Structure formats: structure tokens, C-alpha cells
Amino acid sequence: MKYYVALSLLVFNFFLTFSQSDDQPSVWSYEAIKVSETEFDIVISGDIYDGWHIYSQFTDENGSMPSELTFEKEGEDYTLQGKASESKTYREYSDIFEVEETFFKNKAVFTQRIELLKPDLKQIEVNLFYQICKEVCIPKEEVFYISLTGEAAVVVDKNVDDRSKELSAALILDLKNKDLLASGGADSVDVKTSLWTIFGLGFLGGLIALLTPCVFPMIPLTVSFFTKQSGTKSKGIINALLYGFFIVLIYLLLSLPFHLFDSVDSQILNTIATNVWLNVGFFVIFIFFAFSFFGYYELTLPSSWANKMDSASSKVGGGIGIFFMAVTLAIVSFSCTGPILGGLLGSTALADGDVATNLTAGMLGFGVALALPFALFALFPAWLNSLPKSGGWMTTVKVALGFFELALAFKFLSNADLVANWGIFKREIFIGIWVVLFVLLTLYLFGIFRFPHDGPKQKMSLGRKISAALSAAFAVYLILGLVKVTDLKLLSGFPPPAFYSVMETESDCPLGIDCFKDFEEGLAYAKKANKPILLDFTGWACVNCRKMEENVWSESDIYPILKEEYVLISLYIDDRKELPEAEQFDFKYESGRVKTIKTIGEKWGTFQTLNFNAASQPYYVVLSPDLEVLNAAVQYTDKDTYREWLKKGISSFRKLTHLKE
Structure with a gap:
């Protein structure tokens, strides 16, 4: 788990460093209402998009960050009469912070009365810092120049010269009929990767993890334990189902840190996909994962963790004891599940939508797939007899996964190359690397070469022969694409574009x-x-x-x-x-x-x-x-x-x- 946590922290450090967004889920207006010759009510109003919310100035300090108004030159040009009042707010208990939080929905209005110290003051400057949230929270800062005379306020330029103003103005188009852009209907389509698709990817990853030597042997042992040690059949079934539920819960909780970083940008997915060094970082991590699957080393967590969890499950007993048993499984199986979870993180990075929500859906699918056999075999223990015996085939599964991890690693390196315009991993080189990887996988499956943790050489099973044939067919498909016999449409989006080529092309x-x-x-x-x-x-x-x-x-x-x-x-x-x-x-x-x-x-x-x-x-x-x-x-x-x-x-x-x- 410590490796996974370290990976999460590494990713978030990149997020916090490189994330930026100019998307505006709120629109602000302001006015100064004259109360007397020396008093004004400064009213700042925000229209908030559906589904978003902004925290009040008065929300619990132990929860999310409150909104904060800063009045420039307060005490010098004018004084504040008390604290700014607010429009209607809502309260809701936060399970994360365990406090009641206060926030605005749809509309936020701050009203602050000021008293002038300088009767000839014409305008004031107000800074508003706030968080606007919808699954993730985006910190925002608005600066308002508010006229007290009815004349247009003068915006104070901050280090922006005339040349910058001219180039900035050139970016803004005088579009006509602009309302048509978002007219909706069949003409406006925004298709995002379905959460069910992400859930399916996670579920598939969990099924693959079941076939690894870290998990598969645990199924009959654990189910037998529950059915024999629980006293009655019904209690054994209930305990096994509870065990499966806790497995799902544990993997679901692993996605929680991605929801807790309030400063994560709403456009973080684009940042993941396009930041050069983050993609290089993913490349290195996936290479590391791949060689662990090849058997050169193991990603193991401290054995003391598993021992403590196992001891706790024995001492506590009941539902809490079963929870610790599920944690023990997660720790013991990490050497096989860790790289697959890393692949799941990479898949969500390449998908559309909110990365935290995607990862939660993927983790949910992974946990459900991992927990499913424990529940099913507890309900139908006779099925245990139909399970294949543990053996060398599980090592084969791990090695095959290692080759897939390598293929995904080079996708991230290709992203970095494209974005940075290095010109190194052009289309033919990228496809050539994949050809080599799947040719090597084919040779391995046919037993031409072996890895350190392979057992004694045995007769090839039918499943291994079929897998080798499929790998060989895919390698041939890639070769045909390399020589341009086929267009590789099945892989659209993964290789670099056709015009990013080592060959001289008429057009880029x-x-x-x-x-x-x-x-x-x-x-x-x-x-x-x-x-x-x-x-x-x-x-x-x-x-x-x-x-x-x-x-x-x-x-x-x-x-x-x-x-x-x-x-x-x-x-x-x-x-x-x-x-x-x-x-x-x-x-x-x-x-x-x-x-x-x-x-x-x-x-x-x-x-x-x-x-x-x-x-x-x-x-x-x-x-x-x-x-x-x-x-x-x-x-x-x-x-x-x-x-x-x-x-x-x-x-x-x-x-x-x-x-x-």
C-alpha cells in the first residue's frame, strides 16, 4: 500500500504544480448602493452553475475553506461596518470533515457596508477568494473595481504593458450569432467516456488479478475457512459475503484521496494527458511495474503489516475481524494487484471526464470482481471442485500482464514526445516497439525463452497455445499497419497520428x-x-x-x-x-x-x-x-x-x- 500511496502523492504533486483552468462555473457582478453621504453598501453577486456550490464565509473552520473578502486600503480610505452579510445559504453534514458545512447554491450575494474616510473617494478594490465545488473543488480569486460615483471604474493594470494589451485584444473575436454555439440538440454533442466503461475496465482488471498467484490460491482457502469455522452454513455464507463487501470497500477507499485534494483543477484530466514530465513519470512507473511481473523483483509491503492485520482479525473477531482479514488479503496480494491498479490509474488518465470519479468507478469495478468469487463460492461451495489447480499458468498470466504494462508505458512516453515535439517516437517507431513487445510475448508463450520465476518447462496447454496465436496475430496486424497495408483503425488514438512519421510527408x-x-x-x-x-x-x-x-x-x-x-x-x-x-x-x-x-x-x-x-x-x-x-x-x-x-x-x-x- 505504501507504494500506491506514494504514487498517489507523486501524481497529486504534479497536479498541484501544473494544473490550471480558465473555465468559469460562476459569473459575478457588483454594485455600490449609496446609503448616505458617507456610507455605501457594496453588493457582490455570483450566479452559480447548476450542480456547483460555493462555501460561505461562516462555514465551519474545520471543514472546507470559507470564502474571504479583502477590501484594499480598508482603514485608510474607508472603514467596514461589521462583517459582510450573505444571501440564503444551505447546511449539510460533511462525512469527510465530520462537520456541518455552510454553502451557497445557484446564487451567492455578499453585502458589506462601508463608511468613507475620504469624501472624494471614487472607487474601491475588493478581492474575493472562494472555492467552487462539484465533485472537485477549484480555488478561485476575483478582483472587483467598484465605482462609488456611477462612472466607470478604472481597472488597475498589474504589470501588463501596451504590447501585451494589444496581443490580448487580438485573441478576442467579434463573433456573430454566438448563441448558436450552445444551441443543444443533435447538433451539439459532448460524448464522454461512460462511467460504466470505466467500471468495466476496473472489473476486467479485477478478474485478471484473480488469476494471479497472489490471489487465486486464496479463494478456496478463505471460502473453506468461512464455511468450516462459522459454525453453521448460513453464518458462513454471511461472513463470506461480509468479507467480499469489505474487499470492495477497501479498494473503493483507495480512490478517496483523489477527492480530498480541494485544489485539484476541474481540467485535471487534460493536464494529466498533456504534461510532459508527468507522462514521463508514468512511463518510468509502468516500466517498474512490468519488470516486477517478469519476476526480477517483487513489490511487497512490509510483512509486519500483514502480520498485524492477521493478528487483529484473530483477536477482534466478528465483523471487525473480517474487515482486518480483507485488509490482510489486500496487503498480501499487493505484489500482483499493485501494478494492475497502476494500469487502472493510467486508463482513467486517458479517459474523458473527472479523474476522481473515473478512478472511483474503476476501483469499484476492481473490488467487485475481486470479491465476487468469495461470495459465489460461499453460496455454492460445490463449485470449488471445478476450479483449476494452481500452477505455472498463473505465472504466465503475470508475464503477459508485464508485456501489457510495457505497451502502456510507451503510450505515455509517446504522449510526452508528441506534446514536447521531440520528434523521437514517431508513428513507425512507436508501432515498431509494440511489434517487438508482442513478438516477444508470442515467443514467451510458445516457450522459446523464460523468465526467472518460471517453473519447470511443461507441455503447452490449449489456453497457452490460443493466447500465443492471438498475440502472434496482433503482432502481424501491427506489422501490416507498419507497412501501411492496413490503417490500424482498431488502435485509433493510441499510436501517434499518421502525419507524425519518419517518412517525408506532404502535409503535417x-x-x-x-x-x-x-x-x-x-x-x-x-x-x-x-x-x-x-x-x-x-x-x-x-x-x-x-x-x-x-x-x-x-x-x-x-x-x-x-x-x-x-x-x-x-x-x-x-x-x-x-x-x-x-x-x-x-x-x-x-x-x-x-x-x-x-x-x-x-x-x-x-x-x-x-x-x-x-x-x-x-x-x-x-x-x-x-x-x-x-x-x-x-x-x-x-x-x-x-x-x-x-x-x-x-x-x-x-x-x-x-x-x-
Whole structure:
């Protein structure tokens, strides 16, 4: 467990260092209401998106962080009359902090009365620090410049020069018909990885863990213990079911730390997928896991932990004793389950949605699969006779898992290479590495070579022969993709894109379509060619972006539309290549926060958020050359929906052109 906790802390340290979000789940307004010649009520109001909440100033100090108002130059220009009052709040008990917390839903209003010390004071500056939460909590800071005279307040620029202001202004588009972007319906699709899919991945991981030598032999021993030591059959069944429940609970609790870090960003998944050093870190960790499965060392927890848990289960007895037995199983089996849990963490990092929720769903699936046989065999003990005997086949399972861990490791290294533009792991090299891995797995399964912990060589079983054949078939499939006999659509999103190649390619755009990677250049060409714009917010490490390009864009009735009817502008949000020094600048948000734009990805990420209030990829928008929005925005979707969406954009453009003529 200590290795898993260390991994969790390592991941969160990266999260806390690199996470940033410009998504705004709340919108703020403010006003100064004159009460007398020297008194004003400062009213700050926030509209909160459905499902989100903001903590009160008066929430229990032992719980989540309260909101905090700071009035600049208070005591110098004016004084505060008491504490700021609040609009309606709600109270709810927190199981995490074990206190009642006070928070706002839908609307938050702070009202603070001030008394002027300087009668000619024209405006004041107020800072609001708060947490806004929905499964994860995002710390926010807003800066308000509030006029006391009715005239426009003067925003105080903080280290933002004229050049930065000019470059910042250039990011903001004068979009027409902008409301159409989020019109909903069939035109606006946001498909995220289903929690059931994540649960299924966890369940599959748990089933695989059952077949390992750390877990499989425990099934008959544990079930026999409950059925023989419980006195009656019914009590034995109840104890075994309780044992299974505690197994599920333990693995579910392992995801809890991912919900407790209040400063985790709402866009953390994108950070995981695109941060160079975090991906390199995952690569190293998965290599470490793989070689433990190969038998070169074991990931074992201190034996004293297992001994203490086992001793506690004997002394305490009852339900608590059974809980300690479940903890003992988790500790003893860690050398086999730890790397699989690491793989589960990696899978949730590559999926869409909230990482903490995804991980909880995955852990739940893992725990259910691991606990299921203990419950089923307790209910039907005769089934124990049908279980295969423990033996060398379990070692084979571990080695096969080691090769899969290696394959996943190189996916993370490929992500780092793509985002950082190293140009090392191009498509052919990545596929070549996978070919080598699955050829080696095939040779191992056929008994050509062995690992340190393999037992005596035995006659190949039918299952091993089938597994070897499947591995060989997959290696052949990869080789056919390497020589471009097939397009590897089954692996869409995992290998680097086709244009990221060691071969000289005519285009560095998807499928060889002419594209622009700078918005202004693409816009100028669209005006010249009088064609609509397909604005493609994408990412080098975006799996769903590759799936759209390779499975949807490549369709025979979609590809010609993209190539001939639209001007494609692809903006890579995770591109870590630095902008020329003359193009780097400081961008100041309305809140007063200043963000330095140094990389291409930072520029286009800010551009996407400012103009389209979105931060996910893929994200597609169709515009006219005059910046008229032609259709609702669309995200990851199916080919039929995307085809009709493209056609509707063209139809809207033609109608618009006809009206102007």
C-alpha cells in the first residue's frame, strides 16, 4: 500500500504544480448602493452553475475553506461596518470533515457596508477568494473595481504593458450569432467516456488479478475457512459475503484521496494527458511495474503489516475481524494487484471526464470482481471442485500482464514526445516497439525463452497455445499497419497520428488535408477563397481527437467535404513549443489575474476559452470568413452526426452568402 500511496502523492504533486483552468462555473457582478453621504453598501453577486456550490464565509473552520473578502486600503480610505452579510445559504453534514458545512447554491450575494474616510473617494478594490465545488473543488480569486460615483471604474493594470494589451485584444473575436454555439440538440454533442466503461475496465482488471498467484490460491482457502469455522452454513455464507463487501470497500477507499485534494483543477484530466514530465513519470512507473511481473523483483509491503492485520482479525473477531482479514488479503496480494491498479490509474488518465470519479468507478469495478468469487463460492461451495489447480499458468498470466504494462508505458512516453515535439517516437517507431513487445510475448508463450520465476518447462496447454496465436496475430496486424497495408483503425488514438512519421510527408495535417495552424492565417485564406472555416481545437495527446480523424474524417463521404468545402484550422491546445519572444505576452482576465502566454498551446487554449467558453478537445466550430457562427459546436461524436453537422454548416454558409449577394 505504501507504494500506491506514494504514487498517489507523486501524481497529486504534479497536479498541484501544473494544473490550471480558465473555465468559469460562476459569473459575478457588483454594485455600490449609496446609503448616505458617507456610507455605501457594496453588493457582490455570483450566479452559480447548476450542480456547483460555493462555501460561505461562516462555514465551519474545520471543514472546507470559507470564502474571504479583502477590501484594499480598508482603514485608510474607508472603514467596514461589521462583517459582510450573505444571501440564503444551505447546511449539510460533511462525512469527510465530520462537520456541518455552510454553502451557497445557484446564487451567492455578499453585502458589506462601508463608511468613507475620504469624501472624494471614487472607487474601491475588493478581492474575493472562494472555492467552487462539484465533485472537485477549484480555488478561485476575483478582483472587483467598484465605482462609488456611477462612472466607470478604472481597472488597475498589474504589470501588463501596451504590447501585451494589444496581443490580448487580438485573441478576442467579434463573433456573430454566438448563441448558436450552445444551441443543444443533435447538433451539439459532448460524448464522454461512460462511467460504466470505466467500471468495466476496473472489473476486467479485477478478474485478471484473480488469476494471479497472489490471489487465486486464496479463494478456496478463505471460502473453506468461512464455511468450516462459522459454525453453521448460513453464518458462513454471511461472513463470506461480509468479507467480499469489505474487499470492495477497501479498494473503493483507495480512490478517496483523489477527492480530498480541494485544489485539484476541474481540467485535471487534460493536464494529466498533456504534461510532459508527468507522462514521463508514468512511463518510468509502468516500466517498474512490468519488470516486477517478469519476476526480477517483487513489490511487497512490509510483512509486519500483514502480520498485524492477521493478528487483529484473530483477536477482534466478528465483523471487525473480517474487515482486518480483507485488509490482510489486500496487503498480501499487493505484489500482483499493485501494478494492475497502476494500469487502472493510467486508463482513467486517458479517459474523458473527472479523474476522481473515473478512478472511483474503476476501483469499484476492481473490488467487485475481486470479491465476487468469495461470495459465489460461499453460496455454492460445490463449485470449488471445478476450479483449476494452481500452477505455472498463473505465472504466465503475470508475464503477459508485464508485456501489457510495457505497451502502456510507451503510450505515455509517446504522449510526452508528441506534446514536447521531440520528434523521437514517431508513428513507425512507436508501432515498431509494440511489434517487438508482442513478438516477444508470442515467443514467451510458445516457450522459446523464460523468465526467472518460471517453473519447470511443461507441455503447452490449449489456453497457452490460443493466447500465443492471438498475440502472434496482433503482432502481424501491427506489422501490416507498419507497412501501411492496413490503417490500424482498431488502435485509433493510441499510436501517434499518421502525419507524425519518419517518412517525408506532404502535409503535417490529419489525412493530408491542407490545414492552417494559425487562426489569422487560416482566416485570411478563407476570406480569399470564400469558404467556411472548420475550427478544430485539438491536441497532440488527445485520444478522441485521433479517433475522430482516423475513424470519422477518413470516411469516403466525409473526407471530400473536409478537403474541398472547408478551410481547416487546427489549433493544438497542448503544444508546448514556445512562441517567438516577440509573440509572448501577459494576458489579464477580468478577475485581474495575469497569465503569461509563452507557448503555442497556452495561446490557443486561452483563445478557445475566451471565445467559445470551452476547454475540451476535440471541439469543432464552423464559421464564415466574417466570423458568423454557422452551426452549434460539436465534440467527439459518431460519423453520421458529424456528416450531417458538416453539411448543415455548408448549407448555412450558402444561405448567408446568398443573402449578402
